[in-house]
Amino acid sequence: xxxxxxxxxxxxxxxxxxxxxxxxxxxxxxxxxxxxxxxxxxxxxxxxxxxxxxxxxxxxxxxxxxxxxxxxxxxxxxxxxxxxxxxxxxxxxxxxxxxxxxxxxxxxxxxxxxxxxxxxxxxxxxxxxxxxxxxxxxxxxxxxxxxxxxxxxxxxxxxxxxxxxxxxxxxxxxxxxxxx
Amino acid sequence: xxxxxxxxxxxxxxxxxxxxxxxxxxxxxxxxxxxxxxxxxxxxxxxxxxxxxxxxxxxxxxxxxxxxxxxxxxxxxxxxxxxxxxxxxxxxxxxxxxxxxxxxxxxxxxxxxxxxxxxxxxxxxxxxxxxxxxxxxxxxxxxxxxxxxxxxxxxxxxxxxxxxxxxxxxxxxxxxxxxx
Numbered sequence: 001x002x003x004x005x006x007x008x009x010x011x012x013x014x015x016x017x018x019x020x021x022x023x024x025x026x027x028x029x030x031x032x033x034x035x036x037x038x039x040x041x042x043x044x045x046x047x048x049x050x051x052x053x054x055x056x057x058x059x060x061x062x063x064x065x066x067x068x069x070x071x072x073x074x075x076x077x078x079x080x081x082x083x084x085x086x087x088x089x090x091x092x093x094x095x096x097x098x099x100x101x102x103x104x105x106x107x108x109x110x111x112x113x114x115x116x117x118x119x120x121x122x123x124x125x126x127x128x129x130x131x132x133x134x135x136x137x138x139x140x141x142x143x144x145x146x147x148x149x150x151x152x153x154x155x156x157x158x159x160x161x162x163x164x165x166x167x168x169x170x171x172x173x174x175x176x177x178x179x180x
Numbered sequence: 181x182x183x184x185x186x187x188x189x190x191x192x193x194x195x196x197x198x199x200x201x202x203x204x205x206x207x208x209x210x211x212x213x214x215x216x217x218x219x220x221x222x223x224x225x226x227x228x229x230x231x232x233x234x235x236x237x238x239x240x241x242x243x244x245x246x247x248x249x250x251x252x253x254x255x256x257x258x259x260x261x262x263x264x265x266x267x268x269x270x271x272x273x274x275x276x277x278x279x280x281x282x283x284x285x286x287x288x289x290x291x292x293x294x295x296x297x298x299x300x301x302x303x304x305x306x307x308x309x310x311x312x313x314x315x316x317x318x319x320x321x322x323x324x325x326x327x328x329x330x331x332x333x334x335x336x337x338x339x340x341x342x343x344x345x346x347x348x349x350x351x352x353x354x355x356x357x358x359x360x
Contacts, residue, residue, distance in 0.1 A: 010226035040224050044264045045257075046190035077225075079305040080298055081260065083267025084224045090263045118260055118298055125259040 001168050003033045004067035008074020008085030010040045015108050015140050016073035019160075022150035023071065023106070026161050031168055033071065036063060045090035057091055065097035068171045070128075071164075073106040076115035081122070089122060099127045102170040104134030104163055129174065133166035181348050183213045184247035188254020188265030190220045195288050195320050196253040199340075202330035203251065203286070206341050211348055213251065216243060225270035237271055245277035248351045250308075251344075253286040256295035261302070269302060279307045282350040284314030284343055309354065313346035 005020040017035065024033040041056040043049070064070070074085040092098040103123055107116045116137070123130050136159055140150070150156045185200040197215065204213040221236040223229070244250070254265040272278040283303055287296045296317070303310050316339055320330070330336045 010224060011228050040226065042224070044190060044220050044222070044224075044267060045262070046220065046264075048191050077266075077270050078273050078302045080266055080269075080302040082225070083263050083270045084226075086257075086260055086266050087224060087263025089260075090257050093258050114301060121294060122258045122260040 001031050001068045003069050003071050004063055005035045005071040008082040018147040019073050019108055022147050023160050025151050026157055027164050039088045069102040069167050071104045076112035079114040081115045081118050101128050102131050103128045104131050104167045107137040108140040110137050110139050131170040134163045181211050181248045183249050183251050184243055185215045185251040188262040198327040199253050202327050203340050205331050206337055207344050219268045249282040249347050251284045256292035259294040261295045261298050281308050282311050283308045284311050284347045287317040288320040290317050290319050311350040314343045
């Protein structure tokens, strides 16, 4: 099963990107979690160029279509979603394979409630299937844990693994429903 | 007095961009409303490159610093702000001259309530001064008015002119308060 992980921060030392890399390492062997590195290469969304062949967009679309589920971790900038994650989602609004895709949302900061709520509203409006059991707030900000620390700290690693399992179960359920 | 107008849509036929161009034409002679055309050239915000000299960012910052007030019109994409306008604002979060800048918000669609609310929350968090008397919802979507139509339709042109006057009055008040 393939999970595509999107970080809403382009910062090299982003705690959200580290969280997704930790999730990739903690994933059970049957789950392949790939952290996507191309969100910074996407042009700003413009409906006028949506139909054109743009390499960064084509690649993003292909990876999304190929994924069984998405995992998003994104910081809050000024009580809003980051321009980077919203721009990525704007490129998916009219991309049919995104519809009904199971999505887990990791929130690295308990204080970041505006962006988390906005992200859920946006994803639901886009007809994504937000999987609540695969979504969680992890109080990482200020915890001084890097990627290795997250992987090796049981109180952090266990819920991450649990969320990934819940996401994979949602994929299985969704597939079964489609076949019925 | 200088007002910098930002459209959250990069679409050539954007109703929000047309609204701002109409506002520029309707502005009283003492107000210079300039529609900014560079939001699509900004890179996606990344704190790691924030300090570097990037021509599109430098130009945007200079225009914002030089403006007495901002006017924003931005569509709603999937119940959220557009990636384009949020990315532009992300570049202003740590830009000191933006703080306390009077901002008017034009909303071209009465249905677009999520993005309007999110935009206000973001701007207030960034310590902008959202001028309510200079902000309004104009039911343009479906009204089939282009830029010329907005300028020549009194029921649309009059409130636009009123909002611009309110914005200029807010600038005067803010300047007076700073001098006291």
